[in-house]
Each structure stands twice: as structure tokens, then as C-alpha cells.
Amino acid sequence: MHDEIIQMLQEKQFSKARNEILTYNEADIAEILEEVIADIGIEKAIILFRMLPKDISSDVFSFLSSESQLEIINGITDKEIQYIVDELYFDDMIDLLEELPANVVKKILSRTDKEKRNLINQFLAYPVDSAGSLMTIEYVDLKKEMTAKEAIQYLKQHGVSKETIYTCYVMDEGRRLEGIVPLRTLILSDDDKKLSEIMNTDVIYVHAHDDQEEIIRVFQKYDFIALPVVDKENRLVGIITIDDIVDVIEQENTEDFQKMAALVPSEKLYLDSGVLLLARQRIPWLLILMFSSILTGVIIGKFELILSQVISLVTFLPMVMGTGGNAGAQSSTLVIRGMAVGDIRLTDIFWVIWKEIRVSVVVGIALSLVNFIRIYWLQGDSMIMAFTVSLSLFLVILSAKVIGGTLPIIAKKIGIDPAIMANPLIASLTDLISVTIYFVLATILLGIG
Amino acid sequence: MHDEIIQMLQEKQFSKARNEILTYNEADIAEILEEVIADIGIEKAIILFRMLPKDISSDVFSFLSSESQLEIINGITDKEIQYIVDELYFDDMIDLLEELPANVVKKILSRTDKEKRNLINQFLAYPVDSAGSLMTIEYVDLKKEMTAKEAIQYLKQHGVSKETIYTCYVMDEGRRLEGIVPLRTLILSDDDKKLSEIMNTDVIYVHAHDDQEEIIRVFQKYDFIALPVVDKENRLVGIITIDDIVDVIEQENTEDFQKMAALVPSEKLYLDSGVLLLARQRIPWLLILMFSSILTGVIIGKFELILSQVISLVTFLPMVMGTGGNAGAQSSTLVIRGMAVGDIRLTDIFWVIWKEIRVSVVVGIALSLVNFIRIYWLQGDSMIMAFTVSLSLFLVILSAKVIGGTLPIIAKKIGIDPAIMANPLIASLTDLISVTIYFVLATILLGIG
Numbered sequence: 001m002h003d004e005i006i007q008m009l010q011e012k013q014f015s016k017a018r019n020e021i022l023t024y025n026e027a028d029i030a031e032i033l034e035e036v037i038a039d040i041g042i043e044k045a046i047i048l049f050r051m052l053p054k055d056i057s058s059d060v061f062s063f064l065s066s067e068s069q070l071e072i073i074n075g076i077t078d079k080e081i082q083y084i085v086d087e088l089y090f091d092d093m094i095d096l097l098e099e100l101p102a103n104v105v106k107k108i109l110s111r112t113d114k115e116k117r118n119l120i121n122q123f124l125a126y127p128v129d130s131a132g133s134l135m136t137i138e139y140v141d142l143k144k145e146m147t148a149k150e151a152i153q154y155l156k157q158h159g160v161s162k163e164t165i166y167t168c169y170v171m172d173e174g175r176r177l178e179g180i181v182p183l184r185t186l187i188l189s190d191d192d193k194k195l196s197e198i199m200n201t202d203v204i205y206v207h208a209h210d211d212q213e214e215i216i217r218v219f220q221k222y223d224f225i226a227l228p229v230v231d232k233e234n235r236l237v238g239i240i241t242i243d244d245i246v247d248v249i250e251q252e253n254t255e256d257f258q259k260m261a262a263l264v265p266s267e268k269l270y271l272d273s274g275v276l277l278l279a280r281q282r283i284p285w286l287l288i289l290m291f292s293s294i295l296t297g298v299i300i301g302k303f304e305l306i307l308s309q310v311i312s313l314v315t316f317l318p319m320v321m322g323t324g325g326n327a328g329a330q331s332s333t334l335v336i337r338g339m340a341v342g343d344i345r346l347t348d349i350f351w352v353i354w355k356e357i358r359v360s361v362v363v364g365i366a367l368s369l370v371n372f373i374r375i376y377w378l379q380g381d382s383m384i385m386a387f388t389v390s391l392s393l394f395l396v397i398l399s400a401k402v403i404g405g406t407l408p409i410i411a412k413k414i415g416i417d418p419a420i421m422a423n424p425l426i427a428s429l430t431d432l433i434s435v436t437i438y439f440v441l442a443t444i445l446l447g448i449g
Numbered sequence: 450m451h452d453e454i455i456q457m458l459q460e461k462q463f464s465k466a467r468n469e470i471l472t473y474n475e476a477d478i479a480e481i482l483e484e485v486i487a488d489i490g491i492e493k494a495i496i497l498f499r500m501l502p503k504d505i506s507s508d509v510f511s512f513l514s515s516e517s518q519l520e521i522i523n524g525i526t527d528k529e530i531q532y533i534v535d536e537l538y539f540d541d542m543i544d545l546l547e548e549l550p551a552n553v554v555k556k557i558l559s560r561t562d563k564e565k566r567n568l569i570n571q572f573l574a575y576p577v578d579s580a581g582s583l584m585t586i587e588y589v590d591l592k593k594e595m596t597a598k599e600a601i602q603y604l605k606q607h608g609v610s611k612e613t614i615y616t617c618y619v620m621d622e623g624r625r626l627e628g629i630v631p632l633r634t635l636i637l638s639d640d641d642k643k644l645s646e647i648m649n650t651d652v653i654y655v656h657a658h659d660d661q662e663e664i665i666r667v668f669q670k671y672d673f674i675a676l677p678v679v680d681k682e683n684r685l686v687g688i689i690t691i692d693d694i695v696d697v698i699e700q701e702n703t704e705d706f707q708k709m710a711a712l713v714p715s716e717k718l719y720l721d722s723g724v725l726l727l728a729r730q731r732i733p734w735l736l737i738l739m740f741s742s743i744l745t746g747v748i749i750g751k752f753e754l755i756l757s758q759v760i761s762l763v764t765f766l767p768m769v770m771g772t773g774g775n776a777g778a779q780s781s782t783l784v785i786r787g788m789a790v791g792d793i794r795l796t797d798i799f800w801v802i803w804k805e806i807r808v809s810v811v812v813g814i815a816l817s818l819v820n821f822i823r824i825y826w827l828q829g830d831s832m833i834m835a836f837t838v839s840l841s842l843f844l845v846i847l848s849a850k851v852i853g854g855t856l857p858i859i860a861k862k863i864g865i866d867p868a869i870m871a872n873p874l875i876a877s878l879t880d881l882i883s884v885t886i887y888f889v890l891a892t893i894l895l896g897i898g
Contacts, residue, residue, distance in 0.1 A: 222474060341718075
């Protein structure tokens, strides 16, 4: 994509490359640096990075992946590290410190003044997925006695290093939040209006220990671009901005996709992950599910007698088991997603069961019918065989869909992540039920055993 | 949740209920109205809605689900409809018009002035998932000759009805985009600076026909809160704001979750969907996958001879097939997600294959070993049987992972949505391969046939 720049670097035309990339946006420069690291190595990337103007380099740094950030940190001087750390927004700095090795963090903290150091330590202590770990401290705080004009004046003096100035926060002496004033309101109102007259006192806020999934819902519901975070005493401790939320949403979704495919979640991108990491992500659930399918085999073993008499029963087995698994997975996915986006609540469990029963009847009849026609008319098998397979299929779909719809809700109720109850696990469970239903029915209807 | 308000309405204390809900944020009022509709019916909700102050009612309206919007539209006068349509932001209005029945749309358009009507028709023509269908026309346009002070003055006069004033757009006479000025820059710069001096001319923009997935990537990459949209002649035609993007991200993810669970995607929430809609979402793929599993059955049928001789082979079948399906699903999910977030590209296909081969070897050896120990030592089966099953398992995992990792990329290359290539389809395909490998190996190694 940026072959010319790569070529310039290979030909050691560093100044030319530098001037070229400075025509790009900081996010693009970060992307180019990632390419340089991947294609021709970290050394050239560091040379290029150090040639950037300082105010740009810290911005670019914040757009880099944490792997690349670490590699660059390892290649630059302590003084340069210190500069970057000082220039980063507080939330980006916390993210970086969380990734850095302890000795580097210690060195950085030793050069930071005491007040900031205490703040950093407090932020590092918030749980990973909490509001506290997402927030930044660079917000504009105003007093309600100010006029709109004074507030704008204050912004001009103090706003430069704030992550967002588009929502300003009005606090009392105890740093308790009294109201918010969007910059829009400030601009559009008369100069001499007092903030107490124009501020919005019906403030929506979250607590520092709230889970990030809740934060996502709040942003979605209210269409905010920033959200205040308070501590237990309702004092404002930080704000969360929407650009970070966009990343968190994708991260939460990726986690759900991975859990729903029987993977141990990992935030590392696929192409960046080593073979052993990928294997470790996959083996645990494959083992668990393997044991479940061994149990299915044991059940089949119990019916060896009827199997040996009607060996063709085996040929319908993949269809009955497969359809059961797929039918259950459909239901569980809809319910898991419904809970994730806040549509389905724990108390809806009986609604879900009732709905799944009715849907199963429709789906079950449709599929059993198709199947009966195929086995009896097209394949020319006996009617009793066609009936056995079709009735099994109907009962398997019914139980799979009820189980698939219910288990995620029960999981959430007892504190297990519902995403676990997706396709692989549901399919394993329905396999057990499928073979039981199928062989019991076969034993009864085919009159053997 | 809002039981008191529901009770007030049931006791016909409408004014009291109105005063109570007016203490809430507009998004909350919309949520309460949804509850009223669900719990005591649309009539009471409409009475309450009509009692809201007009400026609040249109805001509340924009937060309602499209089903509730339609129900309310059906219960209020044409004049009230007209008022709401006029007050909605342009993008919300377009969304509403897309949902309304044709005769209502016609009535509304007949009362709209010609210029706006043409604009509406143009917007209605954009493809559903395009940038054009997401954008709004309420943005601030400035001229580069203005000073910062003049620009702010202009904002004070024209900014009220703009969806965002936080990013302003500088255009030439031909409405071609020359630069952007964040409000932040305007506020923080000297009053008499010309916009041409402070505007950012390296503007990132998208085209009206770009797909919304690309738009999401742009927002994620650059941390924007608004993004300009241009037409083929590079004229600014609208802007997209981040609050809409947050909704689009969740919508795209929901679509992927559904496709990956063999569901025909539907935007309707689970609890709002009727039984027949849910059945229609599920039957098509279940039928397709059923036929694939019938094929698996046919293959098993070909090996009836060896099966009848070694009936215990059946008991290992669920484990071999199940593990193959799960192993393939893990790989396909990682690759599908990797492509969705822009990590994996079409050209990475050989990297993916090579990585999957190596991961399969690690995973395959681990699982086969566990399996061998179980069958030979714990279960006391013959060594040749343990070896047959374990070797099959290894080969099945290897092929499943390579197929699971490759098919999504191939799908994308030929223009099929890669999300289709997820668990159910991959599992069906690997089933075919699993039974073939298993029975061929059994025939050879167990020396029968």
C-alpha cells in the first residue's frame, strides 16, 4: 500500500520518507509505521519515528498497536519515553503503562510528580473491563457562577490539553457533579447567561466500577459523545469519550464471537498471534466437547443390538444429530445476542420458552415432512422407517430449540457468560438428546429389542 | 421499571404522568413510552405523547423503535405528523420515511417544498447499507475567508438546527470540500485568524455509495466524531455522525452473529418477532444443511460392510465428527472476524493456510494423544482401534482447520459474505470429510473389506 515509503527507507532516504509521511493524518502515519515494522523491521521504523516532530510523534504513538508501542519503547531513550508518556492523554498513558514491563513503569513513575503518580496508581487499580479503566481525566470543569462568555474564555486558556471540550462539567467545591454544559449550548447562548441557568442538571453518569458492557448501552441509548464517571461519593473522577467506546464495542463483540466458537478469548489479532497461543486458545474447549461427544458414543453403544439388526439406522444419524445441533444453535445465538443488546432479560425466560416451542412446531413440521417424503417416496424406504426418522427429527428440533433458548438465560442467571452456551456446547448437549430420542424411538417403532 | 407512571396512566392521571416523565431525558421518555405501549396499549401512549411539549416530542420520537413510530404516526393527526417530520433531523426523517407506508409518505412529501422534496427523493434512492443512507444534511458550512470570530458568529446564527457543530466544513463556490475546522480549533485560536490558516486541508472523506462497513473502519481508525460524505464530483452532500455509527456497528455485528448461526438475518428484535418470521429465518439453512448431512449418511452407507463387522466403530463417530466440526468452526470464526475488523486480507490466504496447518499439528497431536490413552489404556480397546481413531482425529482436525481457515477468504474473493462460512456450514462440510477419512482408515487399518 505504501510501497514508495518502504522503498525510500530501504534506500535510507529517511528525510524524504519523513517529509512524505508528514502529509498524512496521524492515524495513517501509525498504519505506515506498522507496515514498516512488518515489512522491513523495527529498526527502520524507530529511525523514522524519532524523526517525527514531537507533537506529532506522541499522537502517532497513541494510534499504534500495543505490540508496536512496546517495540518502539524498547528502541528509544528514556528521555524520549518520558516525553511520550507526558504528552499522551491520560487514558492512553494508562493503557500503555498496563502493557509495559514493571521495571520500565517504575522508571517512568519515579520521574512523575507525586500527585500524578498517585492518580496513575489509582487508575491502574481499576478492573480491566470497568468504566474506570476506560476513562480519562482531561475534561473541562466549570463553576456554575461563570457566564457563558467567561466559560468560553476559560476554555481558551485551559482547553488545549483536554481530550474533549465539547461537553463541559459543572462541579461544586466537593467536586460533586452539578450539571453539564455542551459546548454547543455555550456557543449558542447569550454571553452573559450564567451557567446555572443553561446547564443541564439531569445528568446521566456511570460509576467507576460499572462494567463496560453497561457503558456501551448508555452511549447507545443517549447518543452521547462523552459520559461522566463518578466515584462512590458521587465525585467526578473522569470522563469516557465515544471514540474509545467504538473500540470497546468491537472488542466485546470479538470476545463474544470467540466464546461462541468454543475459543478461549484473546484480544491479540489473528495474524499477530503465534501458533502456540492459537493452539492454547483452541485445545481446552475441544477437549471438553470431545468428552461430551464420547458420552454420545457411549449412548449409541447401548443400542448396538438394534443397530446391528438395522444397520441403515446409522445413515440417518448425521442428519438427526446435525439438524438438532443447528436448530439449537439458531435459538441460542438469537437469545445470546438478544441479551447482549439488552432486548431479552432474565425475566423473559418463559416468553422465550413459549416462543421457541411454537417456532419449533412450525420448523419441526416443515423439516419432518420434507424428510418423510424423501425417505418414503424418493428413497423407497419403509414407511415405518420414514416415520421413525421424521418423528425423531421433530422431537429433536423441539428439545434442541427449547434447550438452546433457555440455557443462555439460565447461564446468565447463575453468573456464567451466556456466550459460552452457543453452537458448540449446545450442539454437544443436543447430540446426547438426539441419539437417545432416535434410538429409543427406533427400538419401539421398529419393534426390535 | 416505571410502574408509577403506568399506574398514573391507568388511573387516567395524564397531566400528572406528563409532569413526571418530563423530568427524564428524551431517550428515557422514549423508553417509558415503549413500556406503556407494551403494557397498557398504544392508545394511552399516544395521549401521553401528544401532551409533550412539541420540541421535546420530536426528539422523543427519534428515539423510538420504528414499530412504535409507525403506531404513533397512525394515531395522530396529519398536522402533528407534519410537525414531527419537519423537526426531525434529516437522517432520522429519511429513516422514518423509509418505514412509512407509501400513501403516508406521499401525503407528507406533497406538503414539503420542492427543493427539500427533491433532496428527500435523492436520499431515499441511496442503497440501504451505503454512506448515503446514513448521512444527514444538517452541517455547518463555512467559507475560508471568514475569521475565527466571524465563524463563531455565523455558528451562533445558523448552528441551532445542525446535528453537530463540532466539526465545520469549509467549501468553495462549487460546494467542493476545501477543509475542515473542528469547533475546538475555532474556539482555541485567535479571533482574527482566517479559516484558510487554521483549517485542516488533509480531509478524510467517504463517497455516498461506500458501504457502511468501510465507514465503520474509517471512524475506528481516525477516532472522528463526524465524517464528510461527497458525491462523484467530490461535492459535499452530507455528513455522518458517530452516534449513528455506534448503532450501525451493533447492527452489523448482529447480522454477522445471525449469519454465522445459519439464520437468515433479520433486524427485528427477537421479542418483537412473530413465530412465523422466526420460523422463516430458520428453515432455509436447516434444509440446506439437512441435505448436506444426508450426503454424510450416504457416505456412511457405503461403508455398511465394515460397520456391520465392527459395530463399535459407530461409537467413535460422534467424537470424530464433532471434533472436526468444532475445530473447523474455531478457525473459520477467527478468520471471519479477522476479515470483518480488517486484520486479515484476501492476500493473506497463504499465511492463514500455513498458520492453520501448524496450529492443527499442535492441536491434533494433543487431542489424538488424549484419545489414544483413553481408548487403549482406560477403555481397554485394541491398540489398532485406538490408533485408527486417533489418526483419523488428527487428519480430521488438520483438514477441518485448513478448510475452516480458507473458505471464508475464498467466499469473500468471489463475492459471497464470509460470515456464511461459519460453524454450521463448515461443520457440515467437515462431516463429509470426517466420515470419509474415518471409514477409509478403518477399512485399511482394521484389515477388513
